[in-house]
Amino acid sequence: xxxxxxxxxxxxxxxxxxxxxxxxxxxxxxxxxxxxxxxxxxxxxxxxxxxxxxxxxxxxxxxxxxxxxxxxxxxxxxxxxxxxxxxxxxxxxxxxxxxxxxxxxxxxxxxxxxxxxxxxxxxxxxxxxxxxxxxxxxxxxxxxxxxxxxxxxxxxxxxxxxxxxxxxxxxxxxxxxxxxxxxxxxxxxxxxxxxxxxxxxxxxxxxxxxxxxxxxxxxxxxxxxxxxxxxxxxxxxxxxxxxxxxxxxxxxxxxxxxxxxxxxxxxxxxxxxxxxxxxxxxxxxxxxxxxxxxxxxxxxxxxxxxxxxxxxxxxxxxxxxxxxxxxxxxxxxxxxxxxxxxxxxxxxxxxxxxxxxxxxxxxxxxxxxxxxxxxxxxxxxxxxxxxxxxxxxxxxxxxxxxxxxxxxxxxxxxxxxxxxxxxxxxxxxxxxxxxxxxxxxxxxxxxxxxxxxxxxxxxxxxxxxxxxxxxxxxxxxxxxxxxxxxxxxxxxxxxxxxxxxxxxxxxxxxxxxxxxxxxxxxxxxxxxxxxxxxxxxxxxxxxxxxxxxxxxxxxxxxxxxxxxxxxxxxxxxxxxxxxxxxxxxxxxxxxxxxxxxxxxxxxxxxxxxxxxxxxxxxxxxxxxxxxxxxxxxxxxxxxxxxxxxxxxxxxxxxxxxxxxxxxxxxxxxxxxxxxxxxxxxxxxxxxxxxxxxxxxxxxxxxxxxxxxxxxxxxxxxxxxxxxxxxxxxxxxxxxxxxxxxxxxx
Amino acid sequence: xxxxxxxxxxxxxxxxxxxxxxxxxxxxxxxxxxxxxxxxxxxxxxxxxxxxxxxxxxxxxxxxxxxxxxxxxxxxxxxxxxxxxxxxxxxxxxxxxxxxxxxxxxxxxxxxxxxxxxxxxxxxxxxxxxxxxxxxxxxxxxxxxxxxxxxxxxxxxxxxxxxxx
Numbered sequence: 001x002x003x004x005x006x007x008x009x010x011x012x013x014x015x016x017x018x019x020x021x022x023x024x025x026x027x028x029x030x031x032x033x034x035x036x037x038x039x040x041x042x043x044x045x046x047x048x049x050x051x052x053x054x055x056x057x058x059x060x061x062x063x064x065x066x067x068x069x070x071x072x073x074x075x076x077x078x079x080x081x082x083x084x085x086x087x088x089x090x091x092x093x094x095x096x097x098x099x100x101x102x103x104x105x106x107x108x109x110x111x112x113x114x115x116x117x118x119x120x121x122x123x124x125x126x127x128x129x130x131x132x133x134x135x136x137x138x139x140x141x142x143x144x145x146x147x148x149x150x151x152x153x154x155x156x157x158x159x160x161x162x163x164x165x166x167x168x169x170x171x172x173x174x175x176x177x178x179x180x181x182x183x184x185x186x187x188x189x190x191x192x193x194x195x196x197x198x199x200x201x202x203x204x205x206x207x208x209x210x211x212x213x214x215x216x217x218x219x220x221x222x223x224x225x226x227x228x229x230x231x232x233x234x235x236x237x238x239x240x241x242x243x244x245x246x247x248x249x250x251x252x253x254x255x256x257x258x259x260x261x262x263x264x265x266x267x268x269x270x271x272x273x274x275x276x277x278x279x280x281x282x283x284x285x286x287x288x289x290x291x292x293x294x295x296x297x298x299x300x301x302x303x304x305x306x307x308x309x310x311x312x313x314x315x316x317x318x319x320x321x322x323x324x325x326x327x328x329x330x331x332x333x334x335x336x337x338x339x340x341x342x343x344x345x346x347x348x349x350x351x352x353x354x355x356x357x358x359x360x361x362x363x364x365x366x367x368x369x370x371x372x373x374x375x376x377x378x379x380x381x382x383x384x385x386x387x388x389x390x391x392x393x394x395x396x397x398x399x400x401x402x403x404x405x406x407x408x409x410x411x412x413x414x415x416x417x418x419x420x421x422x423x424x425x426x427x428x429x430x431x432x433x434x435x436x437x438x439x440x441x442x443x444x445x446x447x448x449x450x451x452x453x454x455x456x457x458x459x460x461x462x463x464x465x466x467x468x469x470x471x472x473x474x475x476x477x478x479x480x481x482x483x484x485x486x487x488x489x490x491x492x493x494x495x496x497x498x499x500x501x502x503x504x505x506x507x508x509x510x511x512x513x514x515x516x517x518x519x520x521x522x523x524x525x526x527x528x529x530x531x532x533x534x535x536x537x538x539x540x541x542x543x544x545x546x547x548x549x550x551x552x553x554x555x556x557x558x559x560x561x562x563x564x565x566x567x568x569x570x571x572x573x574x575x576x577x578x579x580x581x582x583x584x585x586x587x588x589x590x591x592x593x594x595x596x597x598x599x600x601x602x603x604x605x606x607x608x609x610x611x612x613x614x615x616x617x618x619x620x621x622x623x624x625x626x627x628x629x630x631x632x633x634x635x636x637x638x639x640x641x642x643x644x645x646x647x648x649x650x651x652x653x654x655x656x657x658x659x660x661x662x663x664x665x666x667x668x669x670x671x672x673x674x675x676x677x678x679x680x681x682x683x684x685x686x687x688x689x690x691x692x693x694x695x696x697x698x699x700x701x702x703x704x705x706x707x708x709x710x711x712x713x714x715x716x717x718x719x720x721x722x723x724x725x726x727x728x729x730x731x732x733x734x735x736x737x738x739x740x741x742x743x744x745x
Numbered sequence: 746x747x748x749x750x751x752x753x754x755x756x757x758x759x760x761x762x763x764x765x766x767x768x769x770x771x772x773x774x775x776x777x778x779x780x781x782x783x784x785x786x787x788x789x790x791x792x793x794x795x796x797x798x799x800x801x802x803x804x805x806x807x808x809x810x811x812x813x814x815x816x817x818x819x820x821x822x823x824x825x826x827x828x829x830x831x832x833x834x835x836x837x838x839x840x841x842x843x844x845x846x847x848x849x850x851x852x853x854x855x856x857x858x859x860x861x862x863x864x865x866x867x868x869x870x871x872x873x874x875x876x877x878x879x880x881x882x883x884x885x886x887x888x889x890x891x892x893x894x895x896x897x898x899x900x901x902x903x904x905x906x907x908x909x910x
Contacts, residue, residue, distance in 0.1 A: 021788020
């Protein structure tokens with residue numbers, strides 16, 4: 001399809017307000033009579049609350065104080081289950097669990113007061129790792145510490161072991177990772193008996209917060225309103241947590257007689273108390289023929305969910321479905337579990353389980369290739385999935401997919417083959433301390449909710465034509481930096497063939513926009529973008545049906561048609577609701593079928609230098625080649641990939657959450673280190689465009705999470721090439737590198 | 746923040762975005778808080794409160810500083826520029842234009858500090874090398890972009906005329 005505005009780097013809608021500092025984030029807002037709120041948290045990982053003591057030297061009568069007893073509705077954060085309390089009443093299950101809330105107009109006095117509250121906890125035995133949880137010596141959740149398990153079963157893997165020429169096993173682990181959005185979690189709430197509850201805040205999913213507040217306050221939907229402010233990054237970290245902090249501020253406001261309450265976490269609190277990426281362990285047992293064909297894959301995938309269920313079931317689902325990668329294998333069994341530990345709940349983070357299981361697979365396949373005697377690329381070439389073949393969930397790939405073509409292009413761009421040989425030679429010959437390596441990973445990422453998820457969501461988008469011809473998109477999908485405002489405007493402009501500047505986005509406000517679903521799962525462009533397209537086309541259809549607009553028209557004729565329509569008939573709005581593409585089937589019981597409407601496909605290549613004296617690893621070059629359907633905005637799309645790769649490099653080499661007794665102890669930017677501009681290699685991004693039949697704007701798919709998946713295995717594969725040492729854990733910190741290289745000497 | 750410091754407010758005279766100002770604040774009040782709360786210059790952001798992220802960057806006498814680490818007493822007589830003072834009225838600074846064109850701003854929370862860091866870099870080094878840009882911006886963290894589009898923006902800005910801090 002020839003497009004006019006789609007595919008062009010139009011200016012970001014809110015770009016000007018962001019570069020001038022005019023954009024208003026929640027901490028930039030102040031309301032008359034506003035109080036500041038703070039949270040008193042559990043000092044212990046698990047136990048019974050024995051006493052709460054209010055220290056001396058604080059005028060406690062000036063404070064608004066909220067405990068679990070003050071909750072008007074249910075003391076549970078409504079998400080998938082209702083197991084997580086807003087405020088612990090009797091027992092605590094993780095350090096930093098909220099117990100009591102304070103509000104005061106003087107934030108310095110508030111901080112003094114927070115420190116003056118002491119909570120005495122009678123300790124119970126705690127569980128800190130997924131291994132301890134699986135051992136089930138101490139049961140801390142349900143009957144067996146297991147939040148959720150899945151079984152994906154294709155063919156009969158039990159029969160392959162006898163037939164296999166080779167069986168290769170491996171175990172791979174990943175650590176927690178902090179989202180580290182530069183704007184910490186924050187909200188302002190107003191709650192009173194007459195008007196209900198309103199929350200403004202930094203968030204990805206206004207309707208998640210809305211749903212949680214209904215339960216917390218036992219209110220009907222129309223009495224709760226949630227408004228997204230400009231949001232300074234999310235990456236999953238503002239998917240579920242805003243329900244917690246939003247509820248807290250609203251509880252304080254209610255107790256304070258309806259005065260507005262602002263809660264802004266400082267960095268230390270945000271890092272210690274809020275969600276992180278799930279730590280994981282993956283075990284592979286792989287059967288192959290002498291010719292290097294995959295016969296069977298048995299995969300056991302476990303994630304550490306922390307103390308409450310939160311989103312672990314769905315993180316586990318995505319990780320499970322991606323665990324066997326973009327390969328055709330007749331027999332696959334994946335058993336997966338999300339288990340409980342006494343640490344703050346782990347949650348959504350870009351990639352949502354897939355980076356963990358893909359890391360394991362793409363490390364493991366280099367090992368399998370070596371066992372077979374093939375190069376990593378030749379082994380993969382013999383097993384890449386093709387059109388008409390099936391994934392682990394027996395999803396038939398109906399789109400054109402060319403993993404080998406992506407691999408060729410990535411290798412050409414990086415001069416992979418000659419570097420692979422040259423580095424190996426130089427590393428063997430040279431006596432220097434610098435060892436170089438090059439490695440890659442090939443993978444895919446599904447866009448949209450898994451399986452029947454989009455059917456349950458039934459997302460709705462609205463569009464309104466104003467009398468002056470402007471078109472306002474009504475959606476709860478949030479702009480969190482990824483470009484929602486801009487790509488929706490492009491999609492609408494393209495569909496209506498009117499100027500980009502005529503399209504604007506309504507602020508995500510549950511009082512004013514329909515529920516277009518959460519801003520997660522690489523679904524905003526592909527799923528919600530399609531709804532934007534059909535909603536705005538509904539406007540045109542109405543105008544044409546009313547005889548106000550002909551088949552082709554100018555911007556001026558569009559404006560005139562809108563003016564006449566609104567004058568004669570009143571507001572012109574159109575809504576569109578999600579319907580699955582034809583032929584999609586998913587079986588929740590068997591966990592098989594069409595897991596995703598479409599996948600993005602990718603091959604990433606990393607080049608590294610390992611300093612064997614300082615144990616520093618430097619990524620020298622990074623090439624990301626991916627097929628993502630139609631690229632709506634080349635600069636925004638490349639920006640998504642570059643930013644995701646940077647986070648993946650952090651995940652691999654820098655970002656180490658240090659735990660002590662269930663608490664993150666390096667909860668500062670000083671000692672939890674993310675990549676700076678001086679640390680990163682050039683990140684070179686290339687797109688292949690294979691239009692997706694049911695995607696918007698000529699066939700767009702999802703891209704937001706994809707770039708998080710490939711970095712870690714590509715870099716560790718390159719490090720193995722440089723050093724000959726097979727590292728199996730990320731983050732790979734210098735200490736581990738030193739140990740590994742020491743053992744190999 | 747500690748509450749044990751001197752509790753008597755002091756008067757501090759300085760220039761902010763070209764206008765003379767008399768600030769009244771506790772001597773150890775953070776410049777960041779005075780800007781945001783007393784002057785409603787909320788374009789300056791707090792990211793970490795410990796001088797690591799650079800979201801609170803401002804220019805004090807032309808030098809890039811983390812305003813979360815600057816006690817207000819230190820800016821007596823100083824000329825301060827915040828993000829609100831970078832554009833000349835409706836006309837954006839070349840760095841701001843370039844950030845929009847090149848995709849240097851995503852979520853936007855680091856952007857004010859990053860724009861000031863870029864303005865400062867170009868004032869000191871009008872024709873920066875790739876290494877100059879990387880090192881010049883290394884005190885400002887961005888979690889969205891992976892920095893590549895920010896580098897592009899700096900390069901584009903310095904290709905234009907009239908780049909001055």
